[in-house]
Amino acid sequence: MKTTFTSLIILFALFVQCGRTENVKSRSKFTAVSCIESGKPVGVVMTAYKTTMLADGNDKTIIRVVVVDSLGREITTAGVPIQISVTGDAIIAGTKNGIPVEFKKTENGTSVWESKLVNGSCPLVFQAGKKADKIKIEVKSDNLWPGSHEIHTISPEIKLLKPSAEQNNQGSKKIGKSIGADISFVPQSEARGLKFMENGKEKDVMGILAEHGFNYIRLRIFVNPENEKGYSPGSGFCGLAYTKQMALRVKKAGMKLLLNFHYSDYWADPQQQNKPLAWKDLDFKTLKDSLKAYTKRVLISFKEQGTLPEMVQIGNEINHGMLWPDGHIGNPDNLAELLKAGVEGVKEVDSSIVIMMHIALGGQNEEAVFWLDNMIARGVKFDVIGLSYYPRWHGTLDDLLFNTRDLAKRYNKDINVVEYAQYRKEVHEIVFGLPGDRGEGTFIWEPLNIFFGKDREVTNELKAYDEISKMYLIGR
Secondary structure (H helix, E strand, C coil): CCCCCCHHHHHHHHHHHHHHHHHHHHCCCCHHHHEECCCCCCEEEEEECCCEEECCCCCEEEEEEEEECCCCCEECCCCCEEEEEEECCEEEEEECCCCCCEEEEEECCEEEEEEECECCEEEEEEEECCCCEEEEEEEECCCCECEEEEEEEECCCCCCCCCCCCHHHCCCCCCCCEEEEECCCHHHHHHCCCCCEECCEECCHHHHHHHCCCCEEEEEECCCCCCCCCCCCCCCCCCHHHHHHHHHHHHHCCCEEEEEECCCCCCCECCECECCHHHCCCCHHHHHHHHHHHHHHHHHHHHHCCCCCCEEEECCCCCCEECECCEECCCHHHHHHHHHHHHHHHHHHCCCCEEEEEECCCCCHHHHHHHHHHHHHCCCCCCEEEEEECHHHHCCHHHHHHHHHHHHHHHCCEEEEEEECCCHHHHHHHHHCCHHHCEEEEEEECCHHHHECCCCEECHHHHHHHHHHHHHCCCC
């Protein structure tokens, strides 16, 4: 993201970063769980080490392509052919290690290249064009599940900022450690008649989780999910009423609450950050005021029923921004103003609430630094850095380890892997092993299908958290 470097130096830096990932495979302590020498591939996994790039015709990143078996392990000797499709203004400029790449065709705006994996991987060099764009990249191999990503290129004219030492040491609130779960689907599951059992006895799922070491629940909330194009047309699941009911159950079970504002009627994530219908035609000032007022209104409602959240997310996976197009990452000034409005809304209700900024960049260190630098330098104040970590998009466990350590040290903030699904033991080891006790916690995303079997009885997957809790929560 540094415009003062030549493209050669940028590419060299990326090679060093990705070389770390490539070279640690044989000696990483995570190899035993994340890699296997041979096996049957079932899917392609690709990591884009930057998903926000400058549309200057020179900005480059590495796209790391591997194949995995049915347990999600990288097959380190795989040598399968791959086909790379790029839709938008960008090219595949080669590979890091000299593996041949052959351009095949361009048709209807999509360009296609062919290459192959060598010794289990293919590190593609992806080069942005000169048009600010949303670029889709997909990698296929025979009949395997494809891997895909979306990369946003932004104007090279935007002002890139660095926070001052004072801004990087602004301090943050501490509220202890969290081992949490996002189980926002529960009301929908229960509406279909689903029950949760332990030892043949039906129990509230909140109590079951609490008894197995969880001390936090994360709940998402949409603005008007009942709208026709909302998350839950007609029903309104994950709206204010349902989320307040869930909050009562969380508190009754003795757990804490993380409230995740999506600021949309539908899913908000790096590929979609659409305004709620009610805010669709607002000018920017009114949009900002509406975001703040809505945040306050929701929290006041929670406070009145005695279920104020201990922690709040201002947006969900917002590395590409929020409330598009106004708050897209291509307009960092606007994005910062929206985030500050959300923070103000929280603080005006209760200044003790811990505030998290959540970016979907578990293993993408350079982009995480770009985002945090530019938001902190623009005056966005918060307490916890939240990361998503799914190996399908966010790299290796070594990438996660490097990124969390660097961010904690660089910004003097606690880290929470607020979404994960795989490598439960290793994710906790990484987070709670951060230097300076900077690992705040974790939240597993929608785990009830693995925590409860077909008979809806508690599984060993849930029971494993008894030991995780003892290791990282008890006595800390």
